[in-house]
Amino acid sequence: MKILAACGNDCSVCPRYTSLPYEKTGEELQHTAELWMKIGYRDHVVTNDEIACSGCRPENRCRYRVIKCCAEKGIKTCAACPAYPCETMRECFAVTRSFEPKCREVCSDAEYEILKRAFFEKEQNLLIEQAISYISELFRSNAGGHDTEHTLRVRRNAMMIAETESGCDREITELAALLHDADDHKLFHTENNRNARTFLEGRIDADRIERICACINSVSFSRNRGKIPETLEGRIVQDADRLDAMGAVGIARTFAYGGEHGRPLRESVQHFHDKLLLLKDEMNTETAKQLAAKRHAFLEAFLSELDEEMIDL
Numbered sequence: 291m292k293i294l295a296a297c298g299n300d301c302s303v304c305p306r307y308t309s310l311p312y313e314k315t316g317e318e319l320q321h322t323a324e325l326w327m328k329i330g331y332r333d334h335v336v337t338n339d340e341i342a343c344s345g346c347r348p349e350n351r352c353r354y355r356v357i358k359c360c361a362e363k364g365i366k367t368c369a370a371c372p373a374y375p376c377e378t379m380r381e382c383f384a385v386t387r388s389f390e391p392k393c394r395e396v397c398s399d400a401e402y403e404i405l406k407r408a409f410f411e412k413e414q415n416l417l418i419e420q421a422i423s424y425i426s427e428l429f430r431s432n433a434g435g436h437d438t439e440h441t442l443r444v445r446r447n448a449m450m451i452a453e454t455e456s457g458c459d460r461e462i463t464e465l466a467a468l469l470h471d472a473d474d475h476k477l478f479h480t481e482n483n484r485n486a487r488t489f490l491e492g493r494i495d496a497d498r499i500e501r502i503c504a505c506i507n508s509v510s511f512s513r514n515r516g517k518i519p520e521t522l523e524g525r526i527v528q529d530a531d532r533l534d535a536m537g538a539v540g541i542a543r544t545f546a547y548g549g550e551h552g553r554p555l556r557e558s559v560q561h562f563h564d565k566l567l568l569l570k571d572e573m574n575t576e577t578a579k580q581l582a583a584k585r586h587a588f589l590e591a592f593l594s595e596l597d598e599e600m601i602d603l
């Protein structure tokens with residue numbers, strides 16, 4: 291999972307980050323120090339001690355005072371700041387972007403990818419943080435299985451699948467995963483993805499908003515029986531959502547939902563046959579198929595145990 295610095299950098303992929311469990315060997319740190327000189331972040335190869343970083347601290351030197359500013363406001367990242375994006379952060383993003391052409395030129399593909407994820411996606415990372423706050427607020431009073439935790443698990447599943455699918459737009463996938471239940475008809479009476487659009491409008495381009503909404507609309511099980519989403523991002527988010535209806539968490543969610551709606555145990559069990567046991571054969575991606583096989587086996591083991599313990603009526 292990402293470890294966001296106050297400015298939106300992702301420490302989890304940063305080659306300087308050495309906090310547990312992201313320790314680096316002396317050789318790796320030396321390579322990073324050499325890389326830092328190569329891309330112009332330093333004018334000489336600094337020592338391993340100097341290049342190693344254990345994350346943001348208020349006492350660290352920060353050109354934009356981001357850490358101190360967030361600490362003063364009592365927030366973790368700029369994403370929670372009402373003044374975001376302020377002049378200082380606009381400058382910070384512009385300066386970061388100015389390093390990108392040089393990195394592309396002098397780095398290997400692997401080095402560039404690491405730098406991109408660690409530093410050049412600050413704004414996308416902060417946007418994702420804002421989306422998490424938005425859905426947490428939206429689902430504040432829901433506890434029946436369609437809630438913030440479900441959404442965060444779907445996002446985790448989606449990003450895990452996205453890593454193995456080349457050509458996938460990670461930002462579209464992540465935002466669609468986070469907003470996929472924002473207009474769920476079981477919870478909200480909105481039209482045309484109103485809740486998702488309320489968050490997205492003004493934050494990203496109109497054509498990307500349409501792509502995200504199309505992706506969201508291809509996810510629902512009941513509304514898309516037998517239909518395969520047209521886009522890769524749609525197929526990934528659909529798989530991610532369906533995986534969360536399987537395995538141990540799928541069982542827990544089924545009974546939580548049943549309890550919330552006053553359903554007897556037997557009715558919830560019927561849901562396994564109507565939906566959960568069918569999901570294994572409806573996965574789109576290879577990674578999801580593998581994960582689904584394990585979760586399906588757990589569902590079957592649970593049902594056979596339940597069958598032994600229940601009584602015939």
Ligand SMILES: [Zn+2]
Nearest residue numbers: 444470471531
């Ligand atoms: Zn869902």
